[in-house]
Amino acid sequence: MASATPLQLYMVSILALAACVLSVPYDMPCWLPAHVTLLARFVSEPSPLKSTVTKAIAEFRRTHADTWNVQKDSFTEEQLEVLADTSSSSSYFA
Incomplete structure (x- = not known):
């Protein structure tokens, strides 16, 4: 079996992070803001990484839209800015 390429290893890491973020729909455990923010930092990567991040x-x-007004308090200002940068409508999560 051949070794994984750097892109493949990168993709596996992004997929694992996305799986963690998506494993708790509607909930906001204490670790989720850091995970979703880390995932959002990869939104400018080339495809297929970008599409995976964008979909997640x-x-x-x-x-999280219905309860965002309460859940956003779990995020720091910096985390909210990173998350807002992933949206064409930056005021959505501001």
């Missing part, structure tokens, strides 16, 4: 962040937004 979109799903996070969808599942």
